[in-house]
Amino acid sequence: MQKMIAASDYWNPEQCAMEKAERSQSDLLVSHLLFNNTPQSLFETVHKSPCGNYFCVANARLDNRDELLHELAISSADDLADGALILTAYQHWGEGCSAKLLGDFVFTIWDGPNQLIYIGRDHIGIKTVFYSVTDSVVLVSNEHNALLSSGLVPRALSHDFVVDQFLPRSQSGYYSPIEAIKRVEPAHYVVIDAEGVRQQRYWQLEVKHYAGLTTDEDYLRELRAQFERAVQRRLVTQHPIGCELSEGLDSTAITGLTAKLLPEQTIYTYSYDSQQLTDDNRHIYAATYKDIFDFLALHTNLEAQWSTHPPPENYQEIATGFYGILPPNPGQQVTRYYLMQEKGVRTLLSGWGGDHCVTSYGSFYEDELFKRGRWVKLYKQLHDMRSRGRGTRPLASFLKLSVKYLCPPLFRVIERRRNALVRLLTFAAENAPLRNGLVSPERLKKSRDYADSYTCRGVRERDYRELFYVGTESRVTGSEVHARAFNFEYRYPMFDKELIEFAYSVPNHLKCKFGIERWMFREIIKDLVTERIRMRMKSDVDLPKYDRLDLSARFKKTIDEVLQRKHEPLLREYIESERLEELTKITFVGNLRALDTLLQLSTSEQLGHIQFEKRNTNNSV
Template identity: 25%
Template structure:
């Protein structure tokens, strides 16, 4: 990705070019192909360029139109170029018109509402000298990051936090609420960062900066009230395929070779095969590089049979990497410096290997299936609606089919949906419905009534009563959800975590009441946009731009509006997607059940390579940092992890990363540079 930065001072103070230059110096890794600075009075804009699209090669940013008193800096790929060129009356060959010109022309035509006319991935800032305002915007799904700081009449923004820290007015004080959220695995705060006062602009939002303050506006969200109706399964699949094909095609626009991650899953395989077909149709046969990890030591994680089925279709330049030896601690301090914040992803080492390999091949664009699960819902929430509607026969059939499709045991699928349903009936005092359900549903799922009632009705009640008792016990304050939480009780209470977390969780539950609302909520998941931001920063030093066809606004809107029967059909999850990929995907991939599990390789390599690091952070936690942690609980989890409990890998990893990051904060923040020699060593292929 390219990078942007800028400043707005009080009107009586000038922004010097050196101020913007300092910010751009921190973003060198994002833009090896040039930089630009524009300053006028109390406003300054900056840009670091990575050439990815053909139009970007001739693009010079920031772009200004003096006669209109406008200037723009942006990191953007606009997909509806022809439509905008026509609507804005732009003249000349389409290939000569840069995406920044399109955005600025759209602003001149529609003002701040221009964002509603744009398709693609973008973050931008437009200075309007006549209105004396700065408009910042981020794309619909948050693919392009944007961070900012505001105090009084001072405002600064940048693609990465490290650029903000080049400005003396920006403080580096920690946001302890964010620290607590990190430790308990709560990611739904979409605005704050690990630093007080430094905020992220959420996806699908604009931020207007005026002398009298800031105004934020959400300009788009997926609408859970819309439902489309077509005449047949085939018609749904045909329309889905057309939109998906366009989403992939838009993201193939590149001045350099294109790569695709191929894990063997439904999403990455579909993207790679569709991209291959489109490149072949354009006369670029064999032009798509693929990047895959193999796990010889972990059969449950090894997808080579599915990967090979895709690659054997031809038209690819495949590259394979050894996932068994992906050390999570490789260049750990460097990664923390690149990310600015504590990272959550377990597989960033693999991703860095892929990006390093791509860089060696001259690949600048990497197609990725991230977001596919959220975009094309698995449809499991349909089971909840069947229960509430009293359609218990259909529930039994779909639940059994889903268990087969997801490669789960039937008991776990039934437990996931029946236990909350019975608790809900009890809380609502629907005794007649409850008694009827306890007699009828066992017949539909081939269970004995006594065993069924014990497993799915009585057991959750007992667990609920136990949790109530534990709330009164030491460590059971509720804010961290369990007495063995790794979060220190006193620390949680000192920042009021219980109130904040419960309020946020209640809000999330309200948004997810219906299946379609839950689908919209998944698309807005904090975990998803955190992963997008982390991958953008990890890829930047390698000169690679990740692109996500599944996170196309048109595809998201269509998928949300689908009837539930197109998301879950005869127990098959993501039914419409599978039908749409007929004659695109190999059949064994199109109808595969379940997904690979990547927790075991991560946990084992962490145990194999990380013992010294984990001992130093968890067993010898510095006293100054110990106040954040329930150390006995953390060390118990660590011991269980060392003994083979992979489920403890996530809390152990979160805690150790936080401790390491806090210890090295001053060292990690000033730069994200990494020697090219070090990067090349990560690209060793199998």
């Protein structure tokens, strides 16, 4: 336990509590490291039931405390930590307790009477937890490196992890590169007892009916109320608040609403690399910052934070030390993290993930109209989309829909050639540079099927895919790993469970009305953002004009490094050098990331951080 605790030294926890179960039939040690960000978090510790038979540790921010207190008949709660409330909920509802919670949370409970460990994780996977079960011990931690640091977990590399880097797959949730380390999936709980390990889903995103909402205006009012509630829930902190601020729709709306909800408080904003605009970098940031400056002028309590220091180039290596092995990619620049430390910010609101569902583009609404035979409405929708600069001529779009639903095999052939993303996914599925025998025929077929099914048949099908199948969990896991190193937490209003359920359930025509994608969200934020930001298309966004190598040059550089290092055991085990040339025919960024990942894993293997066994590859594919 001391070794596991030491793995968290890098984020300087404010307190460490440890308990040993005296009445347990097994040796049981439980510890909690304090991160203080809410009034209730000050009372977090290892929570023990009065009878001494139950223990709970939690990394949680509960949004429905009042409802839980009422249902559990708890009157005094000012000094009641969320972890203690979760323990009471478990004692009351047992395995059903996770479904009763709302917010961002992971927690672990030792149930002495039933001799089991119960681990719960929030609906979207904002908080992260890992566990490992060996012949002699069960280890659970939200610090991946804690499990490795214990010395009790085998460091064998997961073969599936390597293969999954190269092949498209429908379940893209993050999991550990280490075979012996597992994660609890979002919206699941895990029970570990003498019978083994059992994982159970407790929530599924489904269409819900909302009584009293009959008109478009009703739905818009409710969406605004749900959006405000989602942001308000994430403002609970005793420290300064920051907002990630691109010039996109989601981040500006969240930042603008935060400024309105806290008019007397300074809200700090962090944009891209957070580089101060100078004559030297004006060619990179000028157009991007103009939209940001125009937005900042709307709210007097917003204070942008800028740096004159470039982002550190080796931070990925530093994060690898925190994680114990290759960490998941956070997708953000770390310059802002140093700026946040200067202001004492411990809550960073992010608009990431909004267009996955809440601010959905309404893509494939035309498919629904076609399948229902709403020809006049379909023509108007296609015409309006074309007028906005989205899509082709109505007749061409209608012919495409006809082929899609009347001759699916022909449609798949056309998509593989003409749809850029489907073409890339198909190419990745069929041209992985892996040695023969490493990919089973079943796995290869699943990859091909996933590429073929990427073109959806309705709005909700697309939104569900974006939420759960294209890497949301990996992104938030990476963000949490990096945030912990700087003593703050990400909060995502667009991943509010109730807001997602509502947005998923609204009539689909509201998501792309008059041919305007994300229409319903644009309507409810008129008072929060500039009109240009509110109504422009994503293609009109002026992104920073970084001076970077083009994708082809990056591919060549990476492939050259793989070839130079092909003698290394891990690369020799997995890569067929002759197949690398195939990857240059279509420069797919997914293949580039896969090669980068494999190079980093090979470095870890050279340093002794991981081990791998040569596999029997008699079956040729």
